[in-house]
Amino acid sequence: xxxxxxxxxxxxxxxxxxxxxxxxxxxxxxxxxxNSSDALDKLYYRSLTDKKLKVKKDKLEINISYDKEKRxxxxxxxxxxxxxxxxESNLGTIAKSGTLAFKENMSKEDKANIIGQFGVGFYSAFMxxxxxxxxxxxxxxxxxxxxxxxxxxxxxxxxxxxxxxxTEIVLKIKEDTDEFEYSKYLDExxxxxxxxxxxxxxxxxxKMEVTHHELVDEEKHEYKDTKEVETINSMVPIWKRxxxxxxxxxxxxxxxxxxxxxxxxxxxxxxxxxxxxxYQSLLFIPSHAxxxxxxxxxxxxxxxxxxxxxIMEKCADLLPDYFSFVKGVVDSEDLSLNxxxxxxxxxxxxxxxxxxxxxxxxxxxxxxxRDDREQYISFFKTFGVxxxxxxxxxxxxxxxxxxxxxxxxxxxxxxxxxxxxxxSEMKENQGNIYYxxxxxxxxxxxxxxxxxxxxxxxxxxxxxxxVDEFCVTAIQSYEEKTFRNVSDEDLxxxxxxxxxxxEKANKENSDLLKEMVEKLPEIKEVRFSNKLKSHPVCLxxxxxxxxxxxxxxxxxxNDMGIKAEMILEINEKHPITKKLKDLYKNxxxxxxxxxxxxxxxxxxxxGLPIDNPTEINQLICEVISK
Ligand code: ADP
Numbered sequence: 001x002x003x004x005x006x007x008x009x010x011x012x013x014x015x016x017x018x019x020x021x022x023x024x025x026x027x028x029x030x031x032x033x034x035n036s037s038d039a040l041d042k043l044y045y046r047s048l049t050d051k052k053l054k055v056k057k058d059k060l061e062i063n064i065s066y067d068k069e070k071r072x073x074x075x076x077x078x079x080x081x082x083x084x085x086x087x088e089s090n091l092g093t094i095a096k097s098g099t100l101a102f103k104e105n106m107s108k109e110d111k112a113n114i115i116g117q118f119g120v121g122f123y124s125a126f127m128x129x130x131x132x133x134x135x136x137x138x139x140x141x142x143x144x145x146x147x148x149x150x151x152x153x154x155x156x157x158x159x160x161x162x163x164x165x166x167t168e169i170v171l172k173i174k175e176d177t178d179e180f181e182y183s184k185y186l187d188e189x190x191x192x193x194x195x196x197x198x199x200x201x202x203x204x205x206x207k208m209e210v211t212h213h214e215l216v217d218e219e220k221h222e223y224k225d226t227k228e229v230e231t232i233n234s235m236v237p238i239w240k241r242x243x244x245x246x247x248x249x250x251x252x253x254x255x256x257x258x259x260x261x262x263x264x265x266x267x268x269x270x271x272x273x274x275x276x277x278x279y280q281s282l283l284f285i286p287s288h289a290x291x292x293x294x295x296x297x298x299x300x301x302x303x304x305x306x307x308x309x310x311i312m313e314k315c316a317d318l319l320p321d322y323f324s325f326v327k328g329v330v331d332s333e334d335l336s337l338n339x340x341x342x343x344x345x346x347x348x349x350x351x352x353x354x355x356x357x358x359x360x361x362x363x364x365x366x367x368x369x370r371d372d373r374e375q376y377i378s379f380f381k382t383f384g385v386x387x388x389x390x391x392x393x394x395x396x397x398x399x400x401x402x403x404x405x406x407x408x409x410x411x412x413x414x415x416x417x418x419x420x421x422x423x424s425e426m427k428e429n430q431g432n433i434y435y436x437x438x439x440x441x442x443x444x445x446x447x448x449x450x451x452x453x454x455x456x457x458x459x460x461x462x463x464x465x466x467v468d469e470f471c472v473t474a475i476q477s478y479e480e481k482t483f484r485n486v487s488d489e490d491l492x493x494x495x496x497x498x499x500x501x502x503e504k505a506n507k508e509n510s511d512l513l514k515e516m517v518e519k520l521p522e523i524k525e526v527r528f529s530n531k532l533k534s535h536p537v538c539l540x541x542x543x544x545x546x547x548x549x550x551x552x553x554x555x556x557x558n559d560m561g562i563k564a565e566m567i568l569e570i571n572e573k574h575p576i577t578k579k580l581k582d583l584y585k586n587x588x589x590x591x592x593x594x595x596x597x598x599x600x601x602x603x604x605x606x607g608l609p610i611d612n613p614t615e616i617n618q619l620i621c622e623v624i625s626k
Pocket of ligand 1: 031035036039077079080081082090091121122123167260
């Protein structure tokens with residue numbers, strides 16, 4: 001029979017894995033067991049709604065057996081099985097997203113990360129086997145099929161024989177090498193240990209034949225070996241065990257296995273709630289964002305169980321969008337198994353659980369922020385954008401819940417601070433919470449408008465994420481202090497004398513300024529100001545849309561034509577002012593050139609593009625060559 005090739009990306013991934021960079025080969029067993037457990041869950045759940053299916057819960061099980069001589073290890077289950085098509089699509093592709101970019105000369109870490117990201121699951125069995133044979137009879141098929149592969153070369157699928165619905169996976173275990181003793185996977189004691197270590201919480205029995213060493217004659221020291229099939233795992237789901245009984249390592253292992261992460265979680269949140277709706281939940285905050293987190297493909301949700309039976313792999317209603325990064329399990333015996341998922345999603349019980357869970361996660365984050373700042377900062381650097389997005393999403397409906405969890409970079413402290421911290425340090429004569437936005441802390445620090453505020457010794461929050469300004473605009477005020485962009489045209493920080501002086505200058509030169517506005521169609525107004533200390537010019541804005549917000553709107557696919565109302569401010573004390581006045585009187589041509597150059601300068605400082613760089617460059621050359 002013709003061999004089918006793996007999809008090319010899968011092939012490279014498989015190659016990476018077989019030539020193992022993933023050092024812990026042991027995990028293959030938990031991956032297979034976990035797949036079996038999922039298949040049993042699926043079959044049982046189907047049987048609840050499909051009356052034709054006769055499935056007895058206590059008959060559902062996973063079996064492990066081995067043959068030392070033939071070097072075979074078998075993992076089988078009587079779960080839902082796979083059709084021919086499913087064998088093809090589930091076992092023929094590894095990287096499901098198809099967007100996997102392989103770089104040449106990847107570091108060992110990169111490779112491990114790639115494998116981790118894609119949750120190689122089934123394929124990890126190739127780390128320990130020369131050949132894998134999967135025989136499966138699906139609940140949806142009359143015929144059984146056999147999928148077989150010896151690794152990268154490809155696989156075959158042919159008809160097979162199997163009476164009972166389910167899947168049997170036979171691994172031909174590799175020969176031992178100097179580096180690794182593969183025979184450990186054919187050893188009763190070792191296998192038992194691995195099952196206990198990684199799969200103890202699986203809610204179906206994992207059965208294996210074990211040897212009992214029985215003392216038959218004490219005097220003669222005579223023993224007899226008897227063999228018996230036993231359930232190796234304790235079967236109590238980890239979330240049903242009291243957290244004092246479970247080690248952190250157990251939780252970590254469960255998380256990494258269940259949610260295909262190569263890293264331990266940053267935070268484990270376990271709770272057991274008794275009340276109108278009782279439930280156990282085990283939640284995790286990942287230590288890094290899942291590879292698809294900021295893409296459309298990412299699906300939020302918690303696994304939902306009803307008394308140990310999986311109802312839904314990802315119940316989205318259990319998590320608000322702003323906590324979409326949370327992974328975990330919720331189990332409630334108060335949720336009826338026999339209603340449709342749609343009705344369940346509408347149920348008051350589920351809504352109550354969702355509300356409690358939201359509150360619990362929030363509390364945990366607040367505690368982390370208070371007691372373990374370093375950990376919180378690490379969390380915030382990874383998922384802060386999501387919280388800030390949550391603040392302004394839904395017209396700010398959740399901002400009260402989230403405003404104390406968001407942090408911004410403080411110019412004064414040169415690190416992230418909370419709004420409460422900012423306000424508590426405000427100066428007596430300071431009426432506003434000042435912020436400045438830009439592409440990076442460094443760039444913002446160089447904005448001319450920042451100078452004036454910092455000179456008064458007021459702290460400024462530097463906003464560098466595209467969501468930041470939308471976030472603070474949604475919050476509007478914190479403890480009655482309103483947010484103020486340092487690029488607003490009327491910051492009102494000058495003293496009376498300074499104000500009078502600029503007013504006078506603007507009045508006396510109104511013709512000059514008017515002429516400049518006429519030359520600059522994107523500008524609403526040109527004025528002299530005292531805002532600037534060393535810079536000659538800057539752009540400020542009037543109204544709700546700042547320059548940074550305009551940049552975000554400009555980058556959106558459908559141009560909504562939302563523009564900032566820009567003002568060009570000229571430093572009245574700068575020598576350029578005198579020059580402008582001279583030119584306005586004596587050389588209009590030159591005056592026009594200066595106007596264009598100064599405007600371009602202001603745009604550059606604000607990080608805005610210049611439409612006609614060649615022309616501007618020529619003008620600059622002309623002027624400086626004089
Ligand atoms: P994952 O479990 O992360 O989806 P795997 O590579 O481990 O990835 O498995 C791919 C798919 O193959 C599973 O999602 C499942 O649909 C199917 N599968 C694997 N093992 C079994 C099994 N024992 N019974 C039924 N289906 C299985």
